Amino acid sequence: MPETSKTRVLVLGKSGQLAQALSRARHPDASVICAGRPELDLENPASIRSTIARHAPDVVINAGAFTAVDRAESEPESAMAINAKGAGNAATACKEAGLPIIHISTDYVFSGNKAAPYVESDPTGPINAYGRSKLAGEAEVAACNPAHVILRTGWLYAPWGTNFARTMMRLAQEREIVRVVSDQFGTPTYVPHLAETILRVALTGAKTPDRRGVFHAASSGEGNWADFAERLFAASKRLGGPYARVDRIGSADYPTPAARPAYSVLSTTKLHAAFGLELPAWQASADAFVEIYLRDASTAPVLPSPVA
Template sequence: MKLLVTGRDGQVAQALSKCASDTVEIVCVGRPELDLLDPASIKTQVEAHRPDVVINPAAYTAVDKAESEPELACAINRDGAGYVAEAAARIGVPIIQISTDYVFRGDKPSPYTEDDATDPQGAYGASKLAGEQAVAAANPTHSILRTAWVYAPWGNNFAKTMLRLAGDRDVVRVVADQHGTPTYAPDIADGILAVARKMLAEKEASDWRGVFHMTNSGATSWAGFAEEIFARSSERGGASAGVEPITTADYPTPAKRPANSRLHTAKFTNVFSHTLPDWREGVIRFCDQAHGKTRD
């Protein structure tokens, strides 16, 4: 199985790169060779590598900055995603598109299902939803995977920021009225591989086509996430701090954050016979990696 992944430096791309084995070839291609703003570069790379499946985790992810750069966010997340899907369709292979919880309004009292109405509240979410639509229009053999609160031992993310802040603060103020599921990038990579395997094993099936929610299991708040990080880090002799819960109103940002980012993942589990572990397991592995205990 040969997988072509857009991007090299993103959290999911790096996690996928570590999944290479005797039976799984992973080719990660980023800028300048493959640029989501350059459809010719996408077409060239897809045709040159001739993968079995194309995976598109590359995206414009600066949620707040997108409010002042909506055109650029759409050029990458909508148009770029569409170009990738089109290039895959041109050589007759499926695409796995990575999307986000930000496509929803974020005020539902229970986890969102794939059938719930989308209603993004900011430029980033709107661009990612438009990307979903562009992918579906360009390539009928697609799986769109919505995930949330992604973190890894590499890249820029909440978990790494918490450990950095704990290095010089006794108490960290963290929002406690936004709820979701921290999702560890290596677990996302495992889920993507499960999707790719089914795509290739059951090429004519229809159940793997469409939109799926894929996160770690369980849920917490950002404050709860921080507390878990500090507790597991402390056990390993690492940085730790107290957490002062605050409200969203106490921490204003240019982009509106969803109060509820929880995604219902039963459809993904049923179709792909794969369940991502509890989010706390991801924190343990993250802290092991951060403190040199193991390697994901």
């Protein structure tokens, strides 16, 4: 297919886990360009406008964010400047250019007081500065550009970057026992599979009015951090890699600057109904991650996504 016939997808952000996954994603109908600093600064509206003008995209994905959850507690102004005001800047620039925007948000916009998967219409109530900044970003995007899709996700991990899964694999090489919190429930979401989903949304729904609004995009199923660690170690052990025994602890035994929701599982029923997309079960994705990690995460190709 000639390059000119492909949908040009501009990703705002290039160093984060998700931006890297989007840059590696392959789709016959898409041409993906990632832009980040120094070319692009979400706090600088002029840089966003000039980046859009330079790359002439058909759709924009805002994957840029302040993602250091604990650091946001001591730097709430910085988190707000990027996650809220920056998101609004991006949405405004897209509206001025006549473009739809796909904005990535988080499960941490919820309080965690629910005992069943959160749906998009559930009341929000973030309990940390990061969640508050991301919720404010959702409001900015919706107010600044009607042509928007907001995708909430959470517990992201990839074969690259800094994340829980890579930390667990490293600790398994150093320790026989790893202490892991078991009273926070969510859904570990494998970033390469999430990137494939986002790209399909960009190609099939970003320009369609009845496919706009807020959607949840995460792996299927639920578990806690200890469950996740045990799955990683079991897969690694089967493949001859490092493994450890998990000592299950409570959140009170592992205090962090930012409070985490006790339950932030996301229902993805709306995403499936609107787009026909469903990410794999988190357990299968964890197994896929371990296989890649053990081969050498820095050079191994991303496995084909089983996203349906």
